[in-house]
Amino acid sequence: MASVLTNLFDGVAYGMLLFVLACGLAVTLGLMNFINLAHGAFAMAGGYVCAVLVNNSGWPFFAALPLAFVASAAIGVVLERTLYRHLYVRSHLDQVLFSIGLVFMSVAAVDYMMGSSRVFIKLPAALEGQIDLFGVGIGRYRLMIIVICGLLTVALQLILAKTRFGSRLRAAVDDPRAAIGLGINVPQVFAFTFAFGCGLAGLGGALSAEILGLDPYFPLKFMIYFLIVVTVGGSSSITGPFLASLLLGIADVAGKYYVPKMGPFVIYTVMIVILIWRPNGLFGRTAAR
Amino acid sequence: MFDRRKMLLWAATTAAIPALCAAAPARAEDAVKIGLILPMTGGQASTGKQIDNAIKLYMQQKGDTVAGKKIEIILKDDAAMPDNTKRLAQELIVNDKVSFIAGFGVTPAALAAAPLATQAKIPEVVMAAGTSIITERSPYIVRTSFTLAQSSTIIGDWAAKNGIKKVATLTSDYAPGNDALNFFKQHFTAGGGEIVEEVKVPLANPDFAPFLQRMKDSKPDAMFVFVPAGQGGNFMKQYAERGLDKSGIKVIGPGDVMDDDLLNNMGDAALGAVTAHLYSAAHPSQMNKDFVAAYKKAFGNRPGFMAVSGYDGIHLIYEALKKTNGNTDGDKLIEAMKGMAWESPRGPISIDPETRDIVQNIYIRKVEKVDGELYNVEFETFNAVKDSGKTKK
Numbered sequence: 001m002a003s004v005l006t007n008l009f010d011g012v013a014y015g016m017l018l019f020v021l022a023c024g025l026a027v028t029l030g031l032m033n034f035i036n037l038a039h040g041a042f043a044m045a046g047g048y049v050c051a052v053l054v055n056n057s058g059w060p061f062f063a064a065l066p067l068a069f070v071a072s073a074a075i076g077v078v079l080e081r082t083l084y085r086h087l088y089v090r091s092h093l094d095q096v097l098f099s100i101g102l103v104f105m106s107v108a109a110v111d112y113m114m115g116s117s118r119v120f121i122k123l124p125a126a127l128e129g130q131i132d133l134f135g136v137g138i139g140r141y142r143l144m145i146i147v148i149c150g151l152l153t154v155a156l157q158l159i160l161a162k163t164r165f166g167s168r169l170r171a172a173v174d175d176p177r178a179a180i181g182l183g184i185n186v187p188q189v190f191a192f193t194f195a196f197g198c199g200l201a202g203l204g205g206a207l208s209a210e211i212l213g214l215d216p217y218f219p220l221k222f223m224i225y226f227l228i229v230v231t232v233g234g235s236s237s238i239t240g241p242f243l244a245s246l247l248l249g250i251a252d253v254a255g256k257y258y259v260p261k262m263g264p265f266v267i268y269t270v271m272i273v274i275l276i277w278r279p280n281g282l283f284g285r286t287a288a289r
Numbered sequence: 290m291f292d293r294r295k296m297l298l299w300a301a302t303t304a305a306i307p308a309l310c311a312a313a314p315a316r317a318e319d320a321v322k323i324g325l326i327l328p329m330t331g332g333q334a335s336t337g338k339q340i341d342n343a344i345k346l347y348m349q350q351k352g353d354t355v356a357g358k359k360i361e362i363i364l365k366d367d368a369a370m371p372d373n374t375k376r377l378a379q380e381l382i383v384n385d386k387v388s389f390i391a392g393f394g395v396t397p398a399a400l401a402a403a404p405l406a407t408q409a410k411i412p413e414v415v416m417a418a419g420t421s422i423i424t425e426r427s428p429y430i431v432r433t434s435f436t437l438a439q440s441s442t443i444i445g446d447w448a449a450k451n452g453i454k455k456v457a458t459l460t461s462d463y464a465p466g467n468d469a470l471n472f473f474k475q476h477f478t479a480g481g482g483e484i485v486e487e488v489k490v491p492l493a494n495p496d497f498a499p500f501l502q503r504m505k506d507s508k509p510d511a512m513f514v515f516v517p518a519g520q521g522g523n524f525m526k527q528y529a530e531r532g533l534d535k536s537g538i539k540v541i542g543p544g545d546v547m548d549d550d551l552l553n554n555m556g557d558a559a560l561g562a563v564t565a566h567l568y569s570a571a572h573p574s575q576m577n578k579d580f581v582a583a584y585k586k587a588f589g590n591r592p593g594f595m596a597v598s599g600y601d602g603i604h605l606i607y608e609a610l611k612k613t614n615g616n617t618d619g620d621k622l623i624e625a626m627k628g629m630a631w632e633s634p635r636g637p638i639s640i641d642p643e644t645r646d647i648v649q650n651i652y653i654r655k656v657e658k659v660d661g662e663l664y665n666v667e668f669e670t671f672n673a674v675k676d677s678g679k680t681k682k
Contacts, residue, residue, distance in 0.1 A: 260489070260500060
C-alpha cells in the first residue's frame with residue numbers, strides 16, 4: 001500500500017513538472033494558434049541560468065528560481081518581437097520549420113558554451129532525501145515541486161478567468177479583429193502572454209534539472225512529452241493540459257514501476273487510446289478556427 | 290539559385306584538389322595517420338573527451354615521432370551514432386589514408402566500423418566500448434579498454450563470497466548492460482546468491498525514480514547497477530533522494546557507475562559502494578600517481594578509466610610501430626600487437642594473442658573519502674583476468 005502511495009506521489013510530482021514545462025506551449029498553441037516547437041529551448045535556458053547562478057555565483061537555489069523565470073521570459077520577449085511576430089500569419093508548416101531550426105541552434109549554442117555533459121544544480125540540504133510519512137516515502141524535492149506547481153496552476157487559472165488581462169487575452173484569441181476594434185492592444189497582449197509562457201518554461205527547466213537531467217539536448221528529448229501533454233489535454237484551456245500532465249505523469253511512473261519491461265511505452269499507449277476516444281484531446285474545442 | 294551555388298562550390302573544390310595532391314606525397318612517406326573516432330558531443334561526450342585528453346597527454350610526454358615517422362591524429366566526432374561512425378571511418382580510410390582507426394565510445398560504434406577494418410586491413414584499436422563480442426567481429430580489432438564480463442564476473446563471485454545473499458539488478462537496456470547482467474547473474478547464482486528483482490532501464494532514461502522505488506520495495510542486501518559512463522551521477526543522486534542509502538541497500542557493480550570522472554560530485558551517498566573495475570585514480574602505483582598528476586595539471590580534472598584506456602591505446606599503437614620499424618602494413622601491426630605486455634597506470638596489462646582482447650587485473654574497490662575527496666580505494670586484486678565471455682567457448 002505504501003508503495004502505491006509513493007508511486008502516486010512521484011507521479012503527481014512528475015505530472016506537475018510536465019505541466020509547468022508544457023503549459024506555455026498550450027498557451028501559444030491553443031490561445032495564439034502558433035506552433036512553437038522551440039518551447040523546450042526556453043526551458044533549457046532557464047535551467048542553465050539557474051545552474052550557473054547557483055553553482056558558479058553561489059546564489060541560493062530559491063533566489064535563482066525566479067531569475068530563471070525572468071531570464072527565459074526576457075529571451076522570450078526579445079525573440080517574439082524580433083522573430084516570432086512575423087510568423088503569426090504564416091502557415092503551420094513555416095512555423096514548425098522555423099521553430100525546429102531554433103531548437104537546433106539552441107542545442108549547438110548551449111553545447112558550445114556550457115559543454116555537452118549533464119549539469120546538476122547544487123540543492124540546499126533541506127531539499128534532499130525523503131520524509132517518511134506513515135510509511136509512505138515522500139521526496140522533499142518532489143514535494144516542493146508539487147507545492148510550487150500547484151500554486152502556479154491556481155494563480156494561472158485565476159488570472160485567466162478573473163482578471164482584466166485574462167479577459168483581454170481571451171477576447172484577443174476568440175476574435176482578434178473585434179478585440180482591436182474594442183481598443184485592446186492585441187500584439188502587446190500576445191507578446192506578454194508569449195513571454196509569460198516562456199518564463200514558466202524557464203522555471204520548469206530549472207526545477208526539472210534534478211529529475212529529468214539538464215543537458216544541451218533537453219529541448220529535443222522532451223519536445224515529444226510537451227506535445228503529448230498539449231494534444232492529450234486539448235489546447236483550449238489551462239485545465240486540460242493540467243489534467244493531461246497529471247494523468248501522463250502518474251501513468252508513466254506507475255507503468256515503469258509495475259511493468260518495467262513495458263515502462264517507456266505506457267505514456268504513448270495512453271496517448272493513443274485517449275486520442276482515439278477524443279480526437280481533440282480531453283478538453284478540446286470541436287470548432288476549429 | 291541553388292544550382293549556381295553548387296557550381297561555385299564545385300569550382301572551388303576542383304580548384305583545391307591539385308593543391309592538396311601536390312602537398313600530400315611529400316608528407317605521406319614519413320607520417321603515420323591515426324583516425325580517432327570519438328563521441329565529442331552528446332550524452333557520451335565525457336568518454337570522448339577523456340580519451341582525447343589522454344592521447345594528447347601521451348604525445349606530449351613521449352613526443353610525436355615513432356620509428357622515424359611523425360604521428361598525426363585526425364579526430365572526428367561521431368556523437369556515439371553508429372551511422373556516423375561508419376561514414377567517418379570510411380572517409381578516414383579512403384580519403385585521409387589513415388593507418389589506424391581508433392577510439393569508439395560505444396559498442397554499436399565499434400561494431401559499425403569492424404567490417405571496414407577487415408576490408409581495408411587496418412587495425413581498429415577499441416579504446417572504450419566494452420561488449421565481449423567486439424573483438425570477434427574482425428581479425429583487425431584490438432582492445433585496450435575492458436569487457437564487462439571481466440568486471441561483472443568478478444563482482445558476482447565477490448558478492449557471493451562476502452555475505453550478500455539477495456541482489457536486485459538495475460541495468461541499462463543495451464548490449465553492454467545485458468552483458469553485465471548476464472555475467473553477474475551466472476557467477477552470483479553459482480556462488481549461492483539469489484536475484485530478487487531484475488529491472489532493465491531504457492538507455493535514454495530521464496527519471497530513475499520508479500525503477501529505484503521497485504528496487505527499494507524488493508528489499509535486497511545490495512543492488513547491482515550498470516549504467517553507461519556519464520549517467521552514474523544522475524543515478525546516485527536519485528538513489529540518495531529515495532533514501533536507499535539509509536535503508537541499507539548497498540550499490541555493487543562494474544565500476545562504470547562510479548567513474549572517477551563523476552565520483553567526486555556524487556556526494557556522500559556514494560560512500561561504501563563496492564565495485565569491480567580495471568582502474569581507479571587512487572591506484573597506489575608510482576606510475577599512476579605521475580599519470581594522475583600530469584593529467585590533472587594539463588586538464589584540471591581527474592582521469593577516469595576511459596582516459597587510461599586511451600592512454601594505453603595510443604601506447605599500443607606506438608609500440609606496435611616501433612616493433613614493425615615504422616611499417617604500416619595492417620597484418621604486421623596486428624601481429625606486433627598480439628601478446629604485447631606492459632605496465633600501465635592501471636597495473637600490468639597485456640593483449641591476449643588469441644582473442645586480441647585485453648588481459649588485466651580487476652580490482653575490488655570501495656568508495657571512501659581521501660583528503661576530502663571521494664575515491665575508489667582498491668582492497669582486493671584479481672590478477673590477469675581474461676575476458677570470460679570468450680574463454681568459455
